[in-house]
Amino acid sequence: MKSNNQSILALSLVACLSSMSASSFAQKSSQAKAQDWPQARFEQNNYQSTSTVADVAQFMAALQKKDKSLTTYQPKTAPRNTETGQALNAWRLAATGKDPLRVYINAGIHAGEVEGKDAMQIILRELVQGKYPEIRQAIEIVTLPTYNADGADAQDPLNRRHQPNPDHGVGPRENVFGIDLNRDMMKAAAANTRWMLAMYQDFQPAAVFDLHTTNGSYHGFHITYEPAWATGGDAPLQALNRKMLTDVRATMLPRGMPTYDYGNFRFNKDKQIVAWESAFSSPNLVSNYPTLQYALGILVESYVYRSFKDRIEDNRLYVVELLRWLAANKEQVKREQFAAKARWADQWKNNDARLPLRTEMSLAETYSFEVVDPVKDANGQIIGEKSRTKMDLPAYVAFKAVDEIRVPQGYLVDPAYAEKLRPILEAHGLKVLPGSARPKDQALMYFHETERNIAKDTFQGIFTSQIKGQWKEQVPEKRAGYSWTKETLDKALYVPLNQPLGRLGFYLLDPRSADGLVYWGYLHAYYARGKGMWGEPPRQPILAVGSAAANHTADSVVVKPERVQE
Known part of the structure; x- marks a missing residue:
């Protein structure tokens, strides 16, 4: 009996060691496979720093070796550098299917808002790895992750201290001349903006994403968004733009990611919250300008008070879901773009072309908000919450045209x-x-x-x-x-x-x-x-x-x- 028990014990030990060995081998094999793919800067140092211009270029160069359809991208007639000589590096990932929808994804326009820049590297790697075949088949992507190339390398722990940042800090908001590049689309004073305008003429995107991080209200949404609301845009195309974002909102909520229209709480004279309201309808913003080029525009704002790691992941999840929606609705987007151009041409055929001089915010819906009462440290970072209060509020997150003239x-x-x-x-x-x-x-x-x-x-x-x-x-x-x-x-x-x-x-x-x-x-x-x-x-x-x-x-x-x- 004793001998049999020893035999059984020995066999069990061998089996256990074999299992551990197999598990260890599988783990090492998985790690080896992961190491075969390029790693972003924050992956290499456990989120201690965000990427520089050179970091992104090095990552993309390594990724290009995995897939020749990922190429560097330079629009015809566009400047290659900022005024200080910093490279404006962009990449183009071709679709695997025919007649794809073209999407431009902009990141790092405010160099202190770095999550989109880092998330885009991971998204492109996942696409090259074959993770989202439906996107890869239907969508062709151009991205410039370090759009504010001057600011991308000017990292300092003292920048944007109200948000949890990597130890090495983030860049400043403006470019080296003090220009907010997200107010430059119409006047086109910066080389960066002239690069983007050249991209419009060369690549002709059907949709443009601009990735940011918020500064304002304690609302608890992981992502806030906004469609292109520029004055004078085609109304049905703008309606499709909004539908896209509300559709994605409905998809993300059951997955534990609350999202809503970008904005801030409106207060009355007694400092009581009475509404939620959006901000801008000016085409000088990168995300509003596309509507005047018959494209969809999407402002993506990650929640400033979430951790650096969480903000990168929020961007990754949300941008992928936007791309999924575009892939699934590719033909509808193309039809609406064509129809918008036809509607403008028809106004001229009817000798009655009209446009509004301005827009006003309008009520879109009533929505249930969670108002966060934060506990903040000396830098303004949230380190806890006293409470969350649910409030049903009117949401002024749409715009209507007024003062229409011929x-x-x-x-x-x-x-x-x-x-x-x-x-x-x-x-x-x-x-x-x-x-x-x-x-x-x-x-x-x-x-x-x-x-x-x-x-x-x-x-x-x-x-x-x-x-x-x-x-x-x-x-x-x-x-x-x-x-x-x-x-x-x-x-x-x-x-x-x-x-x-x-x-x-x-x-x-x-x-x-x-x-x-x-x-x-x-x-x-x-x-x-x-x-x-x-x-x-x-x-x-x-x-x-x-x-x-x-x-x-x-x-x-x-x-x-x-x-x-x-």
């Missing part, structure tokens, strides 16, 4: 400004013609100002100007020092609005635009004359061609010869 046939830009404005207009993808190509049977319209406000403080280093008024056929009463002549009219830049990107042309060139070139100071020589300039002003730098008045038809107005000196 747009002119196009704009003439003074030839004196041609060298300054042509590169910007063409970078946006607009067709720019010589002034002699303007329709000669249309009236020249002069802008009659009713109000001019030059900002007292700078924004983005610019004293912005807000102009109100109307276009009229009559020359303004105040005499100009220089007249518009037939010669200057013919040498002017003519930007017709009856073109696919005519909406964008309107918001760039109309003096009333809240985000146009007049607002951003490109024509301050006329619009911001100081008290010490007592001579006659120059001629108006922009004229409209064709009536913008609602009670005029485009073919009912004829140019009167006396308006122009021959």
Whole structure:
């Protein structure tokens, strides 16, 4: 009996050792396989630091060796570096299927908001590994993970101390010139922005993601998002944009990831929470601008108070789910893009092209929010919660168009400004013609100002100007020092609005635009004359061609010869 028990014990020991050996071998084999793939910086050092520009380039170079369909990407005519010489490194992952949907994913635009930059490396690795075949078949991706390349390497533990950061710190918000790159899409002052505009013309994305981290309310959502709400975007396309995000919200919630529209709590005078409201509808934001290029736009904001590790994982999960939705709805997105362009063309066929001058926030729904009462340390990081209170609140997270007007046939830009404005207009993808190509049977319209406000403080280093008024056929009463002549009219830049990107042309060139070139100071020589300039002003730098008045038809107005000196 004893002998049998010893035999059984010996056999059990052998089996156990064999099992342990097999398990150990499997574990080592798994580790070896993982080591065969490139590791991001935070993976190599247990989340002690985020990636630099060189780190991302090294990771991507190693990943390219695994799949030749991952290539470096440089748009035609785009700058390769920032103004300081930092590389603008992007990569393109081809789809495995035919006629894919093209998606551009931007990260690191604010260099202190690093989670998207790090998550994108993992997402591309997973795609190359074959983890999401439905995405890989239907979607072609371009990404620039270190968009603010200046800031990506300027890491300092003192930056953004209110969020849990890796020990080595994160970068600053702005670029080296103090420009917030997420307010630069229209004026295109930075090399980074001109790179992105070139990407639009070259890659022609159907959707654009911009990955950020929040700064505001203690709301408890792991991700907040926003569709492209820029003033003047095609409404049905914007509705599909919002549907995409609410669909993904419904998918993520049962998986333990609460998400909602980006915004902050609204307080009354007694400091009580009364609503949730969104923030911006300006096309100068990377995520809003796509709607004027007939693309979907998605702002992704990870919750600033979650750990660095959790924020990377939240980005990974959410971006993958967005890509899944696009893959599943590829044909619908393409149809709606085509229809949006057709609707703009039809307005011109019907001789009634109209656009709003502004938007207002509107009520989208009532939603149940969890309001966090935080416990914070000296740096503002949440180290605990006193309580969470559920509140059903009206959510003002949509925008409606107001002050809709009939747009002119196009704009003439003074030839004196041609060298300054042509590169910007063409970078946006607009067709720019010589002034002699303007329709000669249309009236020249002069802008009659009713109000001019030059900002007292700078924004983005610019004293912005807000102009109100109307276009009229009559020359303004105040005499100009220089007249518009037939010669200057013919040498002017003519930007017709009856073109696919005519909406964008309107918001760039109309003096009333809240985000146009007049607002951003490109024509301050006329619009911001100081008290010490007592001579006659120059001629108006922009004229409209064709009536913008609602009670005029485009073919009912004829140019009167006396308006122009021959």
